[in-house]
Amino acid sequence: MTERPLATAGEASTAPRVPWTQRQGWLSQHLGTAIIGGILGYTFGHWLGNAISSNYQYIVNSGQNAIADALALIFGVVGWLLGIGALNYPLAKLAGRQPEKEVEVNDWSKYFRYSTNHKTVGLQYVVGVLLFMFTGGLLAMAIRTELLNPTTHYFSADTYIKIVSEHGTIMMMMATSIVVGPLGNYLVPLMIGSRRMAFPRIEAFSFWIFVAGYMVIFSALPYGGFPTGWTGYAPLQTQAGPGMVSYLFGFAVIGMGMMAAGFNIAVTIINYRAPGMTWSRVPIFVWSILATAALLTLATPTLFAAGLFGLLDKTAQTAFYVTEHGGSSYLWENLFWFFGHPEVYIMALPGFGIVGEILPVFTRKPLFAYKVGAAGMIGVSLLSFFVWQHHLFQSGINPDMRPLFMLTTELISIPTGFIYLVGMGTLYKSKIRFEIPMLFAMALYFNFLIGGVTGVFLSDVPVNVTVHGGFFVLSHFHYTIMGGLLFAFMGGLYYWLPKMTGRMMNKKIGLLHFWTMFIFFNLTFFPMFIIGLLGQPRRVFTYAKNLQGLNDFSSISAFLLGFSFLIFFFNLVWSLYISPQKAPANPWDSLGLEWQTATPVPPHNFERIPVILTDPYHYSEASAPAVADLGGDERVPAVSSHDGSGVA
Amino acid sequence: MNETHHLRRMTTIWIVLSIAADLLFWFLVGPHIPPGRMTDMASSNQFDFNILFVIAIPVLIGVWIYLAYAIAVWSAKRGGPEPVGGEAARNNRTAQVAWITITSVVVIFLAGFGTVELVVNHGSGGGEGPNPVWSPAGAIKAETAALAGTGTWSPNSNQVLPVQVIAQQWKFTYRYPTFGGFETPQLILPVNTTIAFNVTSLDVIHSFWAYQLSVKADANPQVNDVAYTTTNQTGPFTVRCSELCGIWHGSMYNYGRVVSQQKFMQWAQATEAANAANTKDLPPFAWTYVPDANGAAGGYYPDGTVTPYSTVETYGAKQPAS
Structure with missing residues (x-):
């Protein structure tokens, strides 16, 4: 921490003036100035929009005008970024001045600032994605409340569809970053033996624009919501009210964060590996994040462009998606799913990586078929660009394309299956310690299997006729994203939070959390397969009377599933603040490089750049080589009860 | 062990x-x-x-x-033998x-x-777009005749019956081109007959899902999405919209019925006669309809006095005399 020079009365006139961007304390840039910047930007944008296009209002004298709404959001985000200080560096460069380095703040307020430290950004992301998740989860509770009864309505049809849309969009946005953001940013440098990310400013930018994206998508509600679901199909999109602007621009904002994060992480992994960290020694989690980063970087621009077209349709009266004027309703569907299907794997691969790290530690066995696992992740990410039209099997696309997309979709289950080969091989003749992270990892294998197998049903065009667009597909993707990624994320939090916070999570509360989440997740979503097969389409507020029993069962389970997240939240507060237990540097006896440094992690991660000697999976091996030379006198032993003293 | x-x-x-x-x-x-x-x-x-x-x-x-x-x-709790690492445990x-x-x-x-x-199975009942590649025998002929207004269908003739599904916020209507092109909210079909559904939309994307018939075809504006099915039992069936189409998507359903060929013929001829006056005012039968600013084919401004929503001149079917 750089000390500010104390100015005495006599020196006051001669002390150099500290520029605003270099100040600390309340008069510097932080969340507060970002909010002020956002409000000023929003107000200006709205005024400007109405000034230049006052006759485009949705309803006369309503002040709701797509151009004003779009400009308000655009300037609001720019104001937010200016306020937090994200643009100081590029603006100084643009002006031809020598930019000043960001001030390093080391007290608690660093979490509310534009921090370029990857560990701070990682923890900021933890809070950010949890906030997203709890918001989306509350909306899910509202959905299940409405579906308690086929005829008695708790919400109007209008409100209901907007809740569904907001839930889907918030959750999808959250899930793109839920692992890459918190764990990717925090752990990747530690795992590859780097002191930082390749582009720390882009890293901080990706977080703060992610928060801006949250507020933009949330602004849809006060604007009156949007009725299209998270898929935003046009021309319904073109017909919708001002909330749609928030959706389209919200995805663009989140998309910028995704591209920035993906690009930064990919460059870091490729270029910032420590000496000796060859591709065959890179931890499997890093492989999964690399595959995800490639998808984030390559798939998101399509969404960005699609959203821009939609925004132009709504504001500048273009007709990309307006059929009557020469556009096409298929254009959005194709652009959206060309992004959307890689997106599905953005929400699966990091989970595979997490369980790949957890299993060897708690089985005391090396990771089985490491190379097959890594190849599987790369295979999935490549194939995921060639499957998108399976979302459009019944849409009237060129019919002879359907066998091709059926084939590619089913082929993707081969590399996805590798993750089961890796897991089952690692479990073979092992010695399993059932700690909380391990339970979550095993739960992923249980849940994702159901999600994966039902995916094959959906990819079969004849069966797809019945299951497409219904509760079957809804249950399928909740099994893969929530049952897979979210369970892995929870396992990852229980596993890595001791390193990130220096506090152990409470095991008893953790067990209660795990079992309630696992049981009620399955009780919530399994009945939905049957509900879907029995003919209930997605996103409806009314359904056949004979499905009420199943829907009620699902709803009540969903409320209890929601309760399990409260237990998790309670565990967080309990373990971090109420009854904190100090975490040892390596509580799980892991060989992973991230565990070999001290807790709390030193500001620059490693005193010296470590030299990697082998991969981190040599468990139960008598003559195993040391994992890394950390630069001290001793090398990290292969099987360790390491307390961090190796880091001098 | x-x-x-x-x-x-x-x-x-x-x-x-x-x-x-x-x-x-x-x-x-x-x-x-x-x-x-x-x-x-x-x-x-x-x-x-x-x-x-x-x-x-x-x-x-x-x-x-x-x-x-x-x-x-x-499990570690059982205290079995220590696991063995090394190459054998890494790869097999x-x-x-x-x-x-x-x-x-x-x-x-x-x-x-x-x-x-x-x-x-001729596309398995899924929407095959405007140019289906796996049509049942006689389907293309029946469809071509239907468009030209020369199509016929009679009991025991083993002909394919074209039916048009027009999805719109928030209901389905059906046109029977072989019976003068009348339009009705009822979907009645003959048994033991191959049906060629021609699905289109007047506004946003819907999806025509005749659940028990195993037919699902998206309704896109200005696109004719064709799906085939062959009925072999009589009885009621459910039609639901299965693509989110706005706030009343959940209410967009109705019930159809498969009846004997003779009963179907009676119903079709009776409805054709009863609807004759209305059918005259409908746009001529076509695979798709362009919504018109003055209200034809489900346009948004039915009273004809409101300024069209776009400055671009609208075009479409001939206007009914008002």
Whole structure:
């Protein structure tokens, strides 16, 4: 921490003036100035929009005008970024001045600032994605409340569809970053033996624009919501009210964060590996994040462009998606799913990586078929660009394309299956310690299997006729994203939070959390397969009377599933603040490089750049080589009860 | 315990449970799997679902048994032998090659099976777009005649019956081109007849899902999405919209009925006569309709006095005299 020079009365006139961007304390840039910047930007944008296009209002004298709404959001985000200080560096460069380095703040307020430290950004992301998740989860509770009864309505049809849309969009946005953001940013440098990310400013930018994206998508509600679901199909999109602007621009904002994060992480992994960290020694989690980063970087621009077209349709009266004027309703569907299907794997691969790290530690066995696992992740990410039209099997696309997309979709289950080969091989003749992270990892294998197998049903065009667009597909993707990624994320939090916070999570509360989440997740979503097969389409507020029993069962389970997240939240507060237990540097006896440094992690991660000697999976091996030379006198032993003293 | 013991025990449990579960499923559950057997497409799609399920059962049971076995036998609490690391625990060529081979064979078989079923069953009841590639015999002829206004259909003639589905916020209407092109909210179909559904929309994307008929085709504005099915049982069926189309999407459903060919003929002729005055005012039968700013074909401004929503001149069907 750089000390500010104390100015005495006599020196006051001669002390150099500290520029605003270099100040600390309340008069510097932080969340507060970002909010002020956002409000000023929003107000200006709205005024400007109405000034230049006052006759485009949705309803006369309503002040709701797509151009004003779009400009308000655009300037609001720019104001937010200016306020937090994200643009100081590029603006100084643009002006031809020598930019000043960001001030390093080391007290608690660093979490509310534009921090370029990857560990701070990682923890900021933890809070950010949890906030997203709890918001989306509350909306899910509202959905299940409405579906308690086929005829008695708790919400109007209008409100209901907007809740569904907001839930889907918030959750999808959250899930793109839920692992890459918190764990990717925090752990990747530690795992590859780097002191930082390749582009720390882009890293901080990706977080703060992610928060801006949250507020933009949330602004849809006060604007009156949007009725299209998270898929935003046009021309319904073109017909919708001002909330749609928030959706389209919200995805663009989140998309910028995704591209920035993906690009930064990919460059870091490729270029910032420590000496000796060859591709065959890179931890499997890093492989999964690399595959995800490639998808984030390559798939998101399509969404960005699609959203821009939609925004132009709504504001500048273009007709990309307006059929009557020469556009096409298929254009959005194709652009959206060309992004959307890689997106599905953005929400699966990091989970595979997490369980790949957890299993060897708690089985005391090396990771089985490491190379097959890594190849599987790369295979999935490549194939995921060639499957998108399976979302459009019944849409009237060129019919002879359907066998091709059926084939590619089913082929993707081969590399996805590798993750089961890796897991089952690692479990073979092992010695399993059932700690909380391990339970979550095993739960992923249980849940994702159901999600994966039902995916094959959906990819079969004849069966797809019945299951497409219904509760079957809804249950399928909740099994893969929530049952897979979210369970892995929870396992990852229980596993890595001791390193990130220096506090152990409470095991008893953790067990209660795990079992309630696992049981009620399955009780919530399994009945939905049957509900879907029995003919209930997605996103409806009314359904056949004979499905009420199943829907009620699902709803009540969903409320209890929601309760399990409260237990998790309670565990967080309990373990971090109420009854904190100090975490040892390596509580799980892991060989992973991230565990070999001290807790709390030193500001620059490693005193010296470590030299990697082998991969981190040599468990139960008598003559195993040391994992890394950390630069001290001793090398990290292969099987360790390491307390961090190796880091001098 | 040596390696073969673990594997032999798991394999035995796996084979026994898989066969038992498969048999129970095939004979007890399979015949009741939606969408039932009301049409040829429904029967074959039910058969496909059941085949997939019979293959899925051993996969699910295999992994579950393995996980359960690992939890029960290889738990640290049981205090078994220490695990052994090293190269043998990291890679096992046989296991890896076998895994990749088996999953590949299953997956490629499923893709082949799905393709054959799709082609043989004329698109399996799914929307094939404006130019279907796997049409049933006589379908193209019937459709061409319908558009030209020369199509006919009579009981026991074994002709394909074209029916147009017009989806709009938030209802379905149906036009019968072989009966003068009348439009009705009722969907009545003859039994033992191949139906060619021509699905289109007047506004946003909908999806025509005739659940028991095993027909699902998206309704896109200005696109004709064709789907075939052959009825073989009489009775009611449900039609729901299965693509989100706005706030009343949940209420966009109705019920159709498959009746005998004679009854259908009576109904069609009676409705054609009863609707004759209205049919005159409808736009001429076409595969798609362009919504018109003055209200024709479901335009948004039915009173004809409001300024069109776009400055671009609207075009479309001839206006009814007001």
